[in-house]
Amino acid sequence: MQQGSRLPIVLKIGFVIFVVEGLIMAGLAAIDISNARLAALADAALLTLVSSYWICQWVIRPYVQERDQAEDDLVRYTAEMENLRLASLVIDDGGDAVAVASPDGTLIAINTGFNRLTGYTADEIVRRKQHMFNTGSHSAAFYKSLWHTVSVTGKWQGEMWLPHRGGTIFPAWVSVTSLYNSDRSAHRRLIRVSDVTSGKKAQELKWRHANFDHITGLPNRFMFLDRLQWSLKQARQLERPLTLILVDIDQFHHVNEMHGLAVGDQLLKAVGERLVAAVGATDTVARLGEDGYGLILGELKDAASREQLAQSLLEKLAEPYELDGAIFKLTASIGVSVYPDDGANVHCLLKVATQAREDAKEMGGNALVGSFKDKEVLETESLAKFLAS
Known part of the structure; x- marks a missing residue:
């Protein structure tokens, strides 16, 4: 919430009362009050204004504070739910590496499988602003085609060479799935990565690259x-x-x-x-x-x-x-x-x-x-x- 919206309403009301009271006092001072009844009415008006101020302090102010607290709680709840959502997306699943990326492909969360596979920690991934779809291991046309497919269809899968923290690259099978907001705009990209360095997939990958x-x-x-x-x-x-x-x-x-x-x-x-x-x-x-x-x-x-x-x-x-x-x-x-x-x-x-x-x-x-x-x-x-x- 912005700081300006936190200014208590009671202070605003108090300021208005102060100004009105000053105007009344100035008006009475400018008039030669000889009538005791008129003076009593002025006193009653001032008393009403002062009473209104304290009513605002005792009745309205707690309500405003409660409203501000509720808005703060909502912001914290939304942030906590987003964190829980990310945590549920990157939970370990059969040993595969899982990562969550922003709509433009920047990684924002990874699971332990991703850490084991690439050597990068979650803090390093966030700090480096690693882009999943442009690791530098393929041609520009490859990444452009991949990103176009993800943007249009919301998904992609295929073979990629990914970087390891140790400075090497390794072959992997990558699957990308998009998560959407209620207005169908992209919210997150869920990425699953399987190591194909060894086993049947590695042989298939090597054969495909050769043929x-x-x-x-x-x-x-x-x-x-x-x-x-x-x-x-x-x-x-x-x-x-x-x-x-x-x-x-x-x-x-x-x-x-x-x-x-x-x-x-x-x-x-x-x-x-x-x-x-x-x-x-x-x-x-x-x-x-x-x-x-x-x-x-x-x-x-x-x-x-x-x-x-x-x-x-x-x-x-x-x-x-x-x-x-x-x-x-x-x-x-x-x-x-x-x-x-x-x-x-x-x-x-x-x-x-x-x-x-x-x-x-x-x-x-x-x-x-x-x-x-x-x-x-x-x-x-x-x-x-x-x-x-």
């Missing part, structure tokens, strides 16, 4: 080549075609130079999402390099289907991207190769698709190059040319 791109979540080049080899083997056994598509985003380095790596990473993720949405569930979409993607498609049985899909990819990637209110436009260069028409092994298929993609770039980008005629059609056209020569 998946950390920005887009797509398979990386290593996983892509492994799947291409396996898919080619399946295509041979089933005697069916296999389509390989290589995609490069045109002039993507300009995006990083003009808008920064964080924006570039978000666009790379958005491109990957569009590619995944455009193909089948059994197909593979991978990120192969800075601005390159690879697709392995096993369900396209004829040239018309391949050309139609490749053209739709070109159109979908050229649609505007909206990030934080800003609009971005991208185009792509696409190269296509097909087993068995363009080669019988991984090396040949990659070579043909790579050359086709480079040809699309030389055409100015926003283009696709590939053989979109079935083998029988090509053989017929070749024979016709030979006979006509």
